Amino acid sequence: MKSVAIKRQEVRLPRYLVSELAVKFSVELNGILYAIRDISESGFSVESRGVAPITSRRSCRIFVEETTLVYEGEVERVPRDSELDAYMFVSKPLSRNLIENLEKAAFIKQSVEASMENVELPQAFKNFLIDLRHYLFHVKQRCDELDQKLRVEPFDIKESSNVAIEAVFFPWFFDKMIAFSQTLHGFDRKFTKEQKASAITLFRESVQEFYLTSDFVSRIIARPRGYVGDYEMMNEIYDNNSVGSSTFARLMYKYGINEMSSQSVRYRRGLFCKRMLAMAGKGPMAIASIACGPAREVADFLAAIDPKASGDFSFYLIDQDQEALLSAKRRLVDIKLNRQLNCEFHFLPLSVKDIISGSNSAGALGQIGFNFIYSAGLYDYLTQPAAKLLTGILAEWLQPHGSMIVGNYNTQNSTHAISEYSAGWPLILRDEPEMVDLVPAGRRHELHWDDNKINIYLEIRK
Ligand SMILES: C[S@@+](CC[C@H](N)C(=O)[O-])C[C@H]1O[C@@H](n2cnc3c(N)ncnc32)[C@H](O)[C@@H]1O
DSSP: OOOOOOOBOOSSSOEEEGGGSSSOEEEEETTEEEEEEEEESSEEEEEOOSSOSOSSOEEEEEEETTTEEEEEEEEEEEOOSSSEEEEEEOSSOOOHHHHHHHHHHHHHHHHHHHHHHHOOOOHHHHHHHHHHHHHHHHHHHHHHHHHHHHTTSOHHHHHHHHHHIIIIIHHHHHHHHHHHHHHHHHHHHHOOHHHHHHHHHHHHHHHHHHHTTSHHHHHHHHOTTSSSSOHHHHHHHHHOOOOOSSHHHHHHHHHHTTSHHHHHHHHHHHHHHHHHHTTTTSSOEEEEEETOTTOHHHHHHHHHSOHHHHTTEEEEEEESOHHHHHHHHHHHHHHHHHHTOOOEEEEEEOOHHHHHHTTTTGGGGGGTOEEEEEEOSSGGGSOHHHHHHHHHHHHHHEEEEEEEEEEEEBTTOTHHHHHHHHHOOOOOOBOHHHHHTTSOTTOEEEEEEOTTSOEEEEEEEO
16 A cells, blocks of 8 residues: 655645545535645645635634544635635634644554455454454453462462463463464465465464563564574473463463474484484494584483493584584583583584585584484475585485484474464475485485474485
């Protein structure tokens, strides 16, 4: 829609050309309604009809949209040589603020009408948003009432209320939210590109305020490290706490870090840890994690490994983000010292670009001969050509009988829609043929899934 700017003809007082305004003014003179052509706080003009409606001082009434009276007072005709009949307010001026605010209100009405017209979405989707908003509105209202009552209570009562809410209310709330998220996923799969853009706008206008109460969602949107999925977001998912300054905010937070995709993140932590523990006692093992983030699966491994077997393990933890590496280092070195382990760590600030181009010493990693390489939470951001190149290089880094696993959210990932609609978290999803397409020629491979079939894992052996 064309934005209607207020055009002022600065003569002495701002004068508004009605043809440029979103609001229409008319004036009743001698019992007849005339369309106003331009208006200011001192007077107005109408298109000349040959005979002037009044020639002496008379009362007039000014209306907007021909129905609402906004001014009543006396006017006098201004003698003028033009096609316009001009009149001057003589009893009192017309408030300039009123003219400008009428214009603003009319513009809001026009823009809402225009955005409603642009949305070519099925009525079922609009009904779905009404239901979702209705549900969130009521849950929030009850939670806010509870918080209000708890305000004056001692800390232990507040704490036990949180425990009770989490035990009794959260499971029901969670199931409802998952059902909404899956319904959204169903709509999203059928939308055209244009419909999707409209649907995201409408979703955000309707319900995003509720999702934004969650610190997890706010962090996704704010991207304090410059990208989504940073190590702190991963830590929030792994820690699975209730965080937030109100009961509703905590419920929304807990829901987000338990969505299907978050469950799948915790699943892979167990998957990689078990895999590495199974390598204990089989001789020296060089392991690389590409885009390691907080490396929580390595922390679990260190907590569980027999200290006597730990000396066989060398870890190469690679990430583009120095902060992620520092956070991983603090945690892992702490466990190593506490448990008196002998494993070795290399924290390498390298990006996928470095690995592909062999720059910044990434090329030297090809000489190590890895027994196991894994990467999760990275391929979902790589285009197919970049993912293929990286997979080819990593497969070359393996020593004979070594294996690598790369994970990727698959096209069944029902959380994808809610993440994108509520927080703009973009992911590149892959189906089975796209995962198999990454395998270098002649390499053995298998595909695995997690419990909810949210992530596909491609395993390649040398
Ligand atoms: C979603 S987290 C996954 C972390 C970890 N693998 C896990 O599963 O907990 C993504 C990590 O990938 C890193 N990353 C993103 N793009 C990268 C790139 N192009 N090169 C290297 N690391 C990257 C980020 O810094 C972040 O730590």
